[in-house]
Amino acid sequence: MNEQVKIGMAADGPRLGEIGLQQYAPYLMNRIMGRYNETLRADLAKLGLTTLKMRSLAVLSVIDGIVISKLAVYAIVEQSTLSRVLDALETDRLVRRTPDPEDSRATRVWITDEGRRVFESLWPTMRQSHDRMFVGIEVGEHAAFVATLQKILVNIRQHDF
Numbered sequence: 001m002n003e004q005v006k007i008g009m010a011a012d013g014p015r016l017g018e019i020g021l022q023q024y025a026p027y028l029m030n031r032i033m034g035r036y037n038e039t040l041r042a043d044l045a046k047l048g049l050t051t052l053k054m055r056s057l058a059v060l061s062v063i064d065g066i067v068i069s070k071l072a073v074y075a076i077v078e079q080s081t082l083s084r085v086l087d088a089l090e091t092d093r094l095v096r097r098t099p100d101p102e103d104s105r106a107t108r109v110w111i112t113d114e115g116r117r118v119f120e121s122l123w124p125t126m127r128q129s130h131d132r133m134f135v136g137i138e139v140g141e142h143a144a145f146v147a148t149l150q151k152i153l154v155n156i157r158q159h160d161f
Contacts, residue, residue: 025152036129043125047118048092052077052085057094057119058126060111067106068097073159094118 021027037051044054055075060066063074068086072079086109089095094115100106111119134142 032133036133039129039132040122040125043122047122049118049122050085052081053089053094054119054122054126056082056085056089056109057111057115057122060095060109061116061119065108065110067100067103067108069106070159070161071109073161089115 016024040051040054044050049057052075055077056071059071059074063070066074068082069079072082075082077085086095086097090097092114093112096110096112097107098110100108137145
């Protein structure tokens with residue numbers, strides 16, 4: 001049977017100083033994503049995008065026509081903040097919003113052709129940054145890492161997606 005990691009589950013478990021930053025997964029994940037986002041900033045700025053706009057376009061490039069509440073979860077942003085981001089993206093004609101035909105309280109968001117063009121022009125930089133993170137990591141290790149991240153997400157998520 002596989003032994004499961006249970007770090008800090010008990011109130012008397014190890015403290016952060018005992019675990020160490022280099023062994024504390026949330027710290028490592030935040031540091032990695034901070035670095036990843038920083039590598040994209042210059043290209044984002046050239047396109048008039050922010051990290052939140054990029055995340056929104058990235059999600060819409062895969063799941064177009066999504067309701068705003070789900071887009072907020074996938075783009076990792078508060079719904080009130082996302083509303084302002086979508087206002088800006090709509091002003092720039094990168095997305096369009098339509099009422100949900102099945103729920104009059106909901107709005108769906110669609111990426112426009114221009115939004116797709118902008119995202120596709122950023123994708124090579126995103127892909128290069130991704131690939132750089134995994135230099136020296138074998139295919140099996142990468143697959144195991146992604147599978148582990150998916151399990152972690154299931155453990156902590158508040159939605160069924």
